[in-house]
Amino acid sequence: MAAKHSALSLKVLAECPVTKARACEMILPHATVNTPVFMPVGTQGSMKGLVPDQLRDLDCRLILGNTYHLGHRPGPELLEKAGGLHSFMQWDRALLTDSGGFQMVSLLDLAEITEEGVKFKSPHDGSMMLLTPEHSIGIQNAIGADIIMQLDDVVSSTVTGPRVEEAMHRTIRWLDRCLAVHKRPHDQNIFPIVQGGLDEDLRRQCARELVKRDVPGFAIGGLSGGEEKQHFWRMVTVSTDELPNNKPRYLMGVGFAVDLVVCVALGCDMFDCVFPTRTARFGCALVSTGQINLKNKTFAKDFQPIDKDCPCSTCQTYTRAYLHTVVTFETVACTLLTVHNIAYQLRLMRSMHESIIAGQFPEFVQTFFKDMFPKKNYPDWAVDALSSVNITLL
Amino acid sequence: MKFSVEKIVHGGCRLGLLHEVGKLQSVTVETPLCLLHTKAGSAPNLSMDTLGYIQNLPPIALMPLNLLAEHHETLEEYKKGIADFTAMKDFLICCSLQDPCTAVPSGYNDKTSVALWGRAGKMKVDPELFVKIQEAFQPDWFQCLGDSDTNKDSSKKRSKKAVDNTLNFLDEILKRRKSSEILQQSSVFGSIEGGFNQFERERSAKETAARGVDGFAIEGFQSDGQEFRQFHEKEFTDILGLTLKHLPEDKPRMMLGVWRPDSVLQAVSAGIDIFDSSYAYSVSEKGRALVFDFDYHKKHWESITDDDGSENSKNATTTGRGFSVDLKDSRYKDDFSPVLKGCGCYTCKTYTRAYLNHLLTTSELQSGVLLMVHNLHHYFGFFEAIRQSLREDKFQQLQQLIDGHSRSPSADR
Numbered sequence: 001m002a003a004k005h006s007a008l009s010l011k012v013l014a015e016c017p018v019t020k021a022r023a024c025e026m027i028l029p030h031a032t033v034n035t036p037v038f039m040p041v042g043t044q045g046s047m048k049g050l051v052p053d054q055l056r057d058l059d060c061r062l063i064l065g066n067t068y069h070l071g072h073r074p075g076p077e078l079l080e081k082a083g084g085l086h087s088f089m090q091w092d093r094a095l096l097t098d099s100g101g102f103q104m105v106s107l108l109d110l111a112e113i114t115e116e117g118v119k120f121k122s123p124h125d126g127s128m129m130l131l132t133p134e135h136s137i138g139i140q141n142a143i144g145a146d147i148i149m150q151l152d153d154v155v156s157s158t159v160t161g162p163r164v165e166e167a168m169h170r171t172i173r174w175l176d177r178c179l180a181v182h183k184r185p186h187d188q189n190i191f192p193i194v195q196g197g198l199d200e201d202l203r204r205q206c207a208r209e210l211v212k213r214d215v216p217g218f219a220i221g222g223l224s225g226g227e228e229k230q231h232f233w234r235m236v237t238v239s240t241d242e243l244p245n246n247k248p249r250y251l252m253g254v255g256f257a258v259d260l261v262v263c264v265a266l267g268c269d270m271f272d273c274v275f276p277t278r279t280a281r282f283g284c285a286l287v288s289t290g291q292i293n294l295k296n297k298t299f300a301k302d303f304q305p306i307d308k309d310c311p312c313s314t315c316q317t318y319t320r321a322y323l324h325t326v327v328t329f330e331t332v333a334c335t336l337l338t339v340h341n342i343a344y345q346l347r348l349m350r351s352m353h354e355s356i357i358a359g360q361f362p363e364f365v366q367t368f369f370k371d372m373f374p375k376k377n378y379p380d381w382a383v384d385a386l387s388s389v390n391i392t393l394l
Numbered sequence: 395m396k397f398s399v400e401k402i403v404h405g406g407c408r409l410g411l412l413h414e415v416g417k418l419q420s421v422t423v424e425t426p427l428c429l430l431h432t433k434a435g436s437a438p439n440l441s442m443d444t445l446g447y448i449q450n451l452p453p454i455a456l457m458p459l460n461l462l463a464e465h466h467e468t469l470e471e472y473k474k475g476i477a478d479f480t481a482m483k484d485f486l487i488c489c490s491l492q493d494p495c496t497a498v499p500s501g502y503n504d505k506t507s508v509a510l511w512g513r514a515g516k517m518k519v520d521p522e523l524f525v526k527i528q529e530a531f532q533p534d535w536f537q538c539l540g541d542s543d544t545n546k547d548s549s550k551k552r553s554k555k556a557v558d559n560t561l562n563f564l565d566e567i568l569k570r571r572k573s574s575e576i577l578q579q580s581s582v583f584g585s586i587e588g589g590f591n592q593f594e595r596e597r598s599a600k601e602t603a604a605r606g607v608d609g610f611a612i613e614g615f616q617s618d619g620q621e622f623r624q625f626h627e628k629e630f631t632d633i634l635g636l637t638l639k640h641l642p643e644d645k646p647r648m649m650l651g652v653w654r655p656d657s658v659l660q661a662v663s664a665g666i667d668i669f670d671s672s673y674a675y676s677v678s679e680k681g682r683a684l685v686f687d688f689d690y691h692k693k694h695w696e697s698i699t700d701d702d703g704s705e706n707s708k709n710a711t712t713t714g715r716g717f718s719v720d721l722k723d724s725r726y727k728d729d730f731s732p733v734l735k736g737c738g739c740y741t742c743k744t745y746t747r748a749y750l751n752h753l754l755t756t757s758e759l760q761s762g763v764l765l766m767v768h769n770l771h772h773y774f775g776f777f778e779a780i781r782q783s784l785r786e787d788k789f790q791q792l793q794q795l796i797d798g799h800s801r802s803p804s805a806d807r
Contacts, residue, residue: 044752044756044758045749045752045753045758046753046756046758046759046760047760048758048759048760049439049758049759049760049762049763050760051444051447051744051760051763051764053447054443054444057443069756073752073755073756074727074748074752078727078728078748081728081730082730082746082748082749088746088748088749088752089749090744090745090749300465300468301468301471301472303472313441313442313443314441317441317442317481318481319479321468321472321479322435322479322480322481325434325435325462325465325468326434326435326436329434329513330433330434330436330438331438331439331759331762332436332437332438332439332440332441334759335439335441335444335759335763336441339441339443
């Protein structure tokens with residue numbers, strides 16, 4: 001048998017004839033995943049109070065873990081002893097881990113990036129630590145996720161100038177170092193990351209360089225960090241233009257419903273974001289019109305479920321009025337809203353998958369926007385982004 | 395509600411049957427019974443999804459009124475009662491006054507009302523409001539208003555006042571209940587008060603018994619929300635014994651509290667029938683898992699070889715083991731065995747101590763879920779063992795086993 005270069009196969013089931021959206025089936029070592037897909041974030045090997053059975057009940061098949069956190073606790077040695085994160089957390093479906101670089105840059109004040117890697121002061125004992133591409137892949141090999149990410153040189157999306165170009169080139173050099181030390185290409189898929197800030201040319205250059213490597217899929221990084229939305233969508237569409245059709249495209253850190261719908265139209269397949277689980281902790285539930293905060297007194301005597309059409313166990317079991325009495329007080333409320341919010345995200349992605357297959361994605365987008373903005377006060381960037389792929393909002 | 399004592403063994407232990415309780419007329423529940431303790435209508439940390447992972451749940455949930463009372467207007471409008479509102483409709487609901495594992499601030503009760511502390515602060519509840527709340531909640535049984543703000547240090551005068559107030563509340567509530575159609579379905583438990591005053595305790599018991607209630611809630615010894623620890627004191631056991639002597643045998647006696655297993659057995663011996671599971675919650679909150687042995691059928695030599703779940707894993711016998719282990723302890727960091735070997739609960743069948751240790755050290759919410767599942771399973775299993783031991787006349791064997799744990803240096807945890 002020929003040596004296997006990747007542990008991922010992507011079957012494009014349907015392409016939207018109007019936009020760049022596509023519906024695919026992605027086969028990973030631990031699951032077959034339909035795209036577009038949203039990946040809930042279980043940072044430290046746990047999904048915010050949900051047990052894996054609850055995620056399986058929601059038909060969730062791919063979740064994300066954070067290398068920075070897992071590398072610290074429980075640590076790669078322990079994860080190796082446990083037989084990897086799948087076995088440690090009893091999640092038998094697919095996992096993706098990030099490289100750890102993003103957390104360092106975003107969480108730590110004292111990160112310094114050199115050619116060698118990311119130097120940072122340990123928040124735990126204050127000692128200076130260095131995360132190199134080799135180290136990141138080593139930890140990710142120990143974690144054992146189906147998809148792992150290269151260490152990239154992350155620059156805040158609001159930074160401009162030569163630093164952005166330097167980071168783009170370094171990201172490519174680091175990719176080669178990551179590929180060289182990746183020990184498990186037969187069962188772990190490494191994704192490189194398109195960088196290049198908010199500069200179209202740099203983005204194109206980066207993507208063109210990355211696609212020369214034999215990798216199973218690609219990520220688009222360095223966005224969703226507070227940049228202008230008009231810049232954001234242009235960088236996304238430039239990147240997807242450059243990436244090959246036969247490999248999955250993962251847009252990192254994006255998870256607001258409106259962004260998801262627009263970026264699916266721009267040709268992205270995979271997404272992750274802490275937003276749905278984080279907002280649950282503050283008592284917010286996602287609905288077709290945006291989100292509602294159940295702490296609000298208006299829900300005190302509202303005896304309907306969060307969403308009467310939602311099949312999740314929270315909506316099938318509890319009323320808004322009951323949730324109002326427990327949100328932000330009882331930990332169970334966080335779990336209940338997390339279940340619903342993940343269900344909302346997964347349902348949204350499933351609807352897009354189905355509408356692309358049915359050849360009705362443009363109509364889906366129009367209806368989605370009408371529900372979300374009943375007064376038709378659509379954000380300009382979304383109108384522009386969608387019109388770039390031939391959708392006119394009603 | 396009907397209650398019958400099937401058997402009295404080992405002095406005062408009662409094996410009893412509760413039947414025709416509230417909406418589940420056909421269900422028969424055996425005592426000694428442990429009610430499922432809830433907070434604000436849910437078992438702590440558990441949704442209906444995860445509560446369902448526990449196989450041996452009792453059919454009755456305890457809902458302390460203090461965290462729910464402030465929502466009574468919502469419930470009034472809802473009309474279908476608290477069981478339905480909290481999605482606990484598969485359970486019978488026993489509505490107590492205070493949460494057994496939350497400290498109740500002292501000094502706020504008076505002649506006309508009892509203070510209930512909820513999220514919104516203090517709510518003064520008099521008999522009129524109390525009946526109104528119960529009409530909105532429609533529990534299968536409820537504990538009457540009681541002034542339980544007494545302890546060892548309470549004066550004779552304070553204890554007397556507590557009994558006077560409580561009896562007045564009871565009279566007023568029973569009077570109002572008569573004209574309430576909706577509350578005809580609900581059983582009423584009278585509150586037995588009186589602190590540590592012998593005379594007042596006896597008076598409270600006699601007078602409450604004379605008023606024809608369905609059962610008794612015995613309280614007023616301790617209201618700090620901590621583990622109930624009065625049994626080492628003779629003063630307490632004497633007073634409890636005297637109190638119970640004046641209660642009719644054919645009525646159930648409920649005593650809510652954070653009950654360590656050895657105290658449960660002492661209370662059962664004294665003649666208490668109904669408890670609650672707040673101990674399992676309190677243990678879970680400390681990041682600990684219950685590991686005490688209640689399988690009294692096993693011979694002693696077997697328990698010597700069974701050293702799993704032991705704090706000091708070498709040469710462990712039952713003696714020397716506490717009731718629980720601290721899963722935050724770094725010794726469990728790379729322990730890939732289940733929380734308790736041989737335990738059939740969801741947590742033990744699925745996860746390792748190492749994973750629980752990780753969840754606890756990273757403060758992940760899932761730790762609370764998995765610990766509650768295990769600890770409730772274990773605690774309810776313990777109550778099943780109590781009933782079994784009474785049926786088989788082997789209560790003493792069980793008591794020996796549990797005493798072994800309580801002699802452990804780590805038993806206080």
